[in-house]
Amino acid sequence: MNSKFIQKIIPPIFILLIAMAGLLSAAELQVTATINSNRVAVDEQFTITLQVVGGGMMNSIEPELPNLDEFAAYTGSNQSSNFQFINGKMSTSKTITYYYIARKIGSFTIPPIPVKLKGETFASKPINIEITKSTQPQPSQRSNTGRAPQQQASTDVKDNIYLKTIVDKKKVFVGEPVTVSYVIYTALQVTNYSFRNKPNYGDFWSEEFQSKGSPQTSEKIINGRRFLTATLKKVVLFPTSTGKKSIPPQEVEAAVRMRERRARRDIFDSFFDDPFFGRTVNHILKSDEVELEILPLPTAGRPRDFSGSVGRFSMTTSVDQNTVKTNDAITLKIVIAGEGNIRTMSLPKPKFPDSFEVYDPKISEKIDRSGASIKGRKTYEYLLVPREQGQFRIDPITFSYFDLNEKRYKTLSRGAMDIIVEKGDKRVSSPARGLSKSEVKLLGKDIRYISLENETFEPVGEKFYNSLLFWFLLSGPILVFMSGIFYRQHQEKLGTNIAYARSRKAQKMANRQLKTAHTAMKAGDVTLFYSELARALTAFAGNKLNVQESALVRDELIKALRFRGIEDELVQSFDSVLQECDFRRFAMPDAPETAMETAYENVNTLIVSLEKKL
Amino acid sequence: MKKRLVFIALFAMLATQTLADEATTYFVKGNKAYESGDFAAAIANYEHVISLNEENWHLYFNLGNAYFRSNNLGRAILNYERAFKLAPENEDVQFNLEMAALQTTDRIPLPPKEAYLVLLENWFNSPSFSFLLYTTLILYATFILGWALRYFVPAITGAPFYQFFVVTALVLFLFFASIFSLRWYNQATKQFGVILEKEVNVTSSPTTGATELFILHEGTKFQIKEQASQWLRIRLRDGKTGWITAESAGRI
Numbered sequence: 063m064n065s066k067f068i069q070k071i072i073p074p075i076f077i078l079l080i081a082m083a084g085l086l087s088a089a090e091l092q093v094t095a096t097i098n099s100n101r102v103a104v105d106e107q108f109t110i111t112l113q114v115v116g117g118g119m120m121n122s123i124e125p126e127l128p129n130l131d132e133f134a135a136y137t138g139s140n141q142s143s144n145f146q147f148i149n150g151k152m153s154t155s156k157t158i159t160y161y162y163i164a165r166k167i168g169s170f171t172i173p174p175i176p177v178k179l180k181g182e183t184f185a186s187k188p189i190n191i192e193i194t195k196s197t198q199p200q201p202s203q204r205s206n207t208g209r210a211p212q213q214q215a216s217t218d219v220k221d222n223i224y225l226k227t228i229v230d231k232k233k234v235f236v237g238e239p240v241t242v243s244y245v246i247y248t249a250l251q252v253t254n255y256s257f258r259n260k261p262n263y264g265d266f267w268s269e270e271f272q273s274k275g276s277p278q279t280s281e282k283i284i285n286g287r288r289f290l291t292a293t294l295k296k297v298v299l300f301p302t303s304t305g306k307k308s309i310p311p312q313e314v315e316a317a318v319r320m321r322e323r324r325a326r327r328d329i330f331d332s333f334f335d336d337p338f339f340g341r342t343v344n345h346i347l348k349s350d351e352v353e354l355e356i357l358p359l360p361t362a363g364r365p366r367d368f369s370g371s372v373g374r375f376s377m378t379t380s381v382d383q384n385t386v387k388t389n390d391a392i393t394l395k396i397v398i399a400g401e402g403n404i405r406t407m408s409l410p411k412p413k414f415p416d417s418f419e420v421y422d423p424k425i426s427e428k429i430d431r432s433g434a435s436i437k438g439r440k441t442y443e444y445l446l447v448p449r450e451q452g453q454f455r456i457d458p459i460t461f462s463y464f465d466l467n468e469k470r471y472k473t474l475s476r477g478a479m480d481i482i483v484e485k486g487d488k489r490v491s492s493p494a495r496g497l498s499k500s501e502v503k504l505l506g507k508d509i510r511y512i513s514l515e516n517e518t519f520e521p522v523g524e525k526f527y528n529s530l531l532f533w534f535l536l537s538g539p540i541l542v543f544m545s546g547i548f549y550r551q552h553q554e555k556l557g558t559n560i561a562y563a564r565s566r567k568a569q570k571m572a573n574r575q576l577k578t579a580h581t582a583m584k585a586g587d588v589t590l591f592y593s594e595l596a597r598a599l600t601a602f603a604g605n606k607l608n609v610q611e612s613a614l615v616r617d618e619l620i621k622a623l624r625f626r627g628i629e630d631e632l633v634q635s636f637d638s639v640l641q642e643c644d645f646r647r648f649a650m651p652d653a654p655e656t657a658m659e660t661a662y663e664n665v666n667t668l669i670v671s672l673e674k675k676l
Numbered sequence: 677m678k679k680r681l682v683f684i685a686l687f688a689m690l691a692t693q694t695l696a697d698e699a700t701t702y703f704v705k706g707n708k709a710y711e712s713g714d715f716a717a718a719i720a721n722y723e724h725v726i727s728l729n730e731e732n733w734h735l736y737f738n739l740g741n742a743y744f745r746s747n748n749l750g751r752a753i754l755n756y757e758r759a760f761k762l763a764p765e766n767e768d769v770q771f772n773l774e775m776a777a778l779q780t781t782d783r784i785p786l787p788p789k790e791a792y793l794v795l796l797e798n799w800f801n802s803p804s805f806s807f808l809l810y811t812t813l814i815l816y817a818t819f820i821l822g823w824a825l826r827y828f829v830p831a832i833t834g835a836p837f838y839q840f841f842v843v844t845a846l847v848l849f850l851f852f853a854s855i856f857s858l859r860w861y862n863q864a865t866k867q868f869g870v871i872l873e874k875e876v877n878v879t880s881s882p883t884t885g886a887t888e889l890f891i892l893h894e895g896t897k898f899q900i901k902e903q904a905s906q907w908l909r910i911r912l913r914d915g916k917t918g919w920i921t922a923e924s925a926g927r928i
Binding site: 510513514516517518522525532535543 | 699700703704707710725726729730731732733734735737738741742744768771772775776805809813816817820823824827
């Protein structure tokens with residue numbers, strides 16, 4: 063219970079404390095004192111401007127008058143107050159201008175001017191002032207030709223405008239970035255500027271920051287004088303070799319608007335003070351040469367794969383797919399991002415499985431020059447084509463660099479990616495044959511083991527498809543099938559076509575009757591012999607010619623034979639054989655055996671001849 | 677007379693039986709030798725099987741392995757190719773053939789071919805002979821039976837898809853039969869060989885001292901165009917031709 067209460071109460075108290083601290087800081091004052099010119103002639107007026115900027119009410123502020131009795135006389139003061147809201151915060155400022163007249167020649171220091179607020183004292187910085195004696199010649203100068211004022215002006219310019227080379231460090235390691243800023247300091251009004259040269263940073267790799275629009279100006283008080291400063295150009299240099307190296311100067315041509323010196327008593331003076339009426343003079347500003355000392359990187363603890371990258375980096379690796387088919391491509395992406403010289407950085411080639419075909423990586427870099435330091439990323443895209451199936455491991459990808467913050471070498475390691483390669487369906491692009499010779503030597507893959515299967519042996523060169531059995535198998539069915547079809551067609555004809563059937567039967571029937579006739583002849587039965595002989599012939603002809611039973615008369619048959627185009631000779635012998643049969647059957651019952659034999663032979667030959675013709 | 681014929685036939689059968697048994701024995705012996713790492717003995721046993729005029733793809737495959745282990749690349753490839761000829765569909769054979777081919781020195785650049793042509797050729801060459809053969813025979817039988825059916829069961833002609841079935845069987849049969857015949861023709865007419873010697877000079881004519889055209893190294897496959905006594909006229913995949921001595925190469 064108690065602890066819970068404390069827990070509850072602590073955050074509000076904490077917040078309150080912070081708020082109070084904020085109030086306290088708001089009460090703080092910024093006190094700056096400026097002088098219009100550090101070099102003043104005796105009896106000339108100079109002004110000291112005291113600016114007090116703070117968050118609270120400032121009416122009560124009454125700075126102590128700087129006591130400059132030693133060398134100047136106070137002539138009067140001028141006050142102005144201002145307040146504004148910046149980001150919801152009220153800011154008030156009070157500007158007091160003190161007018162003095164220089165009285166004594168020499169170098170003096172204007173002491174800090176203290177400002178008291180709520181018991182606290184804030185003070186400005188001391189200002190140096192040089193009081194010269196050259197006041198008298200002034201009128202004569204003015205009366206001279208216009209050359210003098212210009213000289214005056216140019217010496218004026220030297221003091222009032224200059225270019226400085228500012229480096230953030232002077233002792234750096236090889237590869238460590240050095241930020242070089244070219245800053246213009248001006249107490250004059252610069253209307254325009256341009257770079258006259260591009261310094262040759264021979265021993266450095268340079269990377270220029272991108273400047274957005276016109277350079278940002280800020281006020282700076284140097285030796286009590288108010289200067290406007292602007293960074294015209296910012297370059298990051300990466301040293302590439304050790305030793306003392308200098309940064310060459312940068313030249314800038316600045317257009318400065320000058321005010322003509324006029325008689326102060328001129329009533330139009332204030333009017334012509336208007337910058338509109340000034341004239342513009344171009345001045346060449348040259349920055350100073352800066353020398354840097356470049357140290358070599360320590361050798362202690364340097365990783366073997368270190369390739370000169372200095373800065374701070376992070377690395378990510380990824381593959382687009384972990385499971386792939388042979389001959390399909392995988393993309394391995396390695397991204398190194400960070401601060402440092404991305405451009406000169408190089409990544410050692412990772413080790414890939416031997417059966418992977420590796421193409422040269424696609425390297426892209428993106429450099430961001432807009433921020434406070436050079437940042438960027440370098441992307442390596444490796445195209446890998448696995449040529450064999452299996453499970454493979456891509457070893458971790460390492461990248462070594464010198465960490466500037468910790469002043470030691472660091473090695474990043476990412477990865478150990480497992481890739482499963484499945485067998486692709488393309489066997490054509492006979493994968494490994496495309497590999498180069500050196501890659502082949504690396505292939506630690508082995509041949510597959512012998513086959514232990516005990517299959518029957520066949521005589522060399524003997525193939526089933528060369529054997530007779532094969533050709534029989536091939537031709538057998540079609541032959542059987544064909545003959546089946548012919549047989550069936552024949553059967554069909556017999557069943558449906560009487561003429562065909564009778565014609566096919568004719569020989570058979572004739573043979574049967576001839577046989578009976580033959581036995582009759584042997585038995586000596588002349589009548590039966592001749593009648594059978596005649597019937598065999600007539601029936602044969604009738605069947606062949608498909609003549610009706612009733613029309614089986616000799617004359618009809620002869621007519622039909624003639625009609626079918628049988629030659630006369632054959633028809634004549636057909637007729638004579640039949641006549642002889644009839645004659646023998648009825649008129650001569652006892653015919654000699656020789657006659658019967660001739661008749662039998664005659665009928666036989668006749669049937670054979672008719673069979674051929676019909 | 678008849679009895680004598682039967683006796684001869686029986687004897688022949690027995691002889692082939694014992695031959696096959698002997699082949700198996702030596703094959704198993706070779707495998708044992710290979711397992712124990714005695715590749716020379718394995719080679720001797722396997723070669724003995726071949727000398728008995730017996731073969732199958734296992735034998736050539738194992739022999740190829742034994743030669744490969746004995747660093748005889750040319751003979752390894754020769755035997756793998758022989759195994760591949762008998763069993764082109766076998767993955768192990770393909771793999772080892774490819775592995776061995778990787779080690780060869782000669783790279784014969786092929787003239788660029790249209791992708792579909794390569795695919796077609798590949799498709800045409802990938803099925804094994806026996807597969808093509810049996811598919812053809814089955815389709816043939818299907819077609820014949822289907823066609824014959826209409827004569828024995830006339831009602832079938834009215835059945836749906838009957839016509840389609842028979843025509844499909846016929847078309848497929850003709851298709852497979854033509855592929856088979858083409859392959860058969862190719863195999864019967866095209867002879868291939870493999871270089872067996874470490875380095876072979878290919879010359880412009882079949883005589884000693886003829887102009888050397890180019891050099892081939894062991895394991896390179898080529899087509900044998902013709903043979904003239906002890907010389908072979910060879911043709912490489914890229915179209916180069918020349919003569920080599922017959923003993924420097926082996927016929928697949």
